[in-house]
């Protein structure tokens with residue numbers, strides 16, 4: 538392992554915190570982060586607790602409090618104060634919760650504004666919720682650069698994904714949130730590709746709601762729960778639509794009627810995924826002491842290196858990500874009509890990125906465990922695949938269920 542330099546951080550140590558398979562260059566941590574070494578023990582300890590404590594684990598092993606205590610650890614990474622983040626469920630559900638809450642806060646408005654760069658689940662959930670409400674709401678989807686102009690006095694909520702999952706294009710959260718507030722709309726941010734990827738300051742931006750997942754850049758493993766943040770001065774006005782018992786003020790009073798918990802606890806729904814949260818806890822241990830500014834500086838440097846290398850050696854690939862680092866998250870994407878086959882061949886060579894329809898090759902840049910040497914090696918592999926037309930084989934065009 539060559540020495541990794543960068544902004545006072547010991548990147549060798551963060552790299553060593555992950556159990557990456559030999560011979561693999563992992564450029565897909567934006568989709569599923571790798572295994573933190575501590576996760577195995579953390580999950581095993583939780584299994585031991587389950588075995589020994591049985592139902593006593595809920596309080597004795599802290600299982601019941603974990604959603605809020607782990608929420609506090611994530612809060613630091615997104616610029617949120619303690620007590621304003623809780624963990625649980627999936628991001629898809631959190632999007633539903635945030636949007637439903639926002640619409641209840643703007644009962645006279647009928648428009649949800651989003652953009653065509655949003656992740657499908659966010660748009661599907663919005664459409665489903667609006668249909669269920671049956672009150673004539675409109676989902677207004679505009680191009681990403683058209684959001685500002687589409688904000689008007691009809692908009693109840695502006696619901697955006699901060700970093701585009703395909704291209705890595707990054708919205709200006711502070712500016713757009715301020716514009717939404719200017720017209721009286723609430724701002725909902727999906728941080729799926731932001732948390733652990735770029736510095737986020739939900740407080741500075743004045744974001745009303747924000748949520749993200751923990752299995753991408755935060756590395757908590759497949760099926761790890763989502764997190765949700767609500768601006769502290771708004772939370773007591775949130776009337777949860779998914780009014781589950783663990784978001785109740787007194788879950789164990791088993792009252793017949795719902796009363797929301799005070800604070801962020803009302804964004805909880807049901808039983809927390811305890812084993813998965815053990816893995817999350819180990820994943821968050823790696824982030825302790827890591828500065829997001831240092832991660833960002835290194836992410837930009839590695840991304841620039843990847844772009845320069847690919848552009849110099851693979852003229853058939855065109856950059857799909859913004860060239861300006863300031864408007865790019867922590868991934869780099871290229872377009873090619875045969876992108877799917879190219880990625881299959883690259884993966885067979887041990888360079889794992891992914892493909893997003895119709896023509897995007899996506900590479901996640903994750904400074905905690907990637908080195909310059911690996912970026913250079915990935916570029917060399919890609920150049921060889923392109924120069925040798927290795928992708929030009931019908932076998933590589935067979936689509937798998939998960940791309």
Ligand SMILES: *Cc1c(COP(=O)(O)O)cnc(C)c1O
Nearest residue numbers: 627628629656698702727729750
């Ligand atoms: C990954 C991703 C999701 C995934 O939602 P799940 O409920 O975790 O499956 C949602 N939104 C965005 C923007 C994503 O990138």
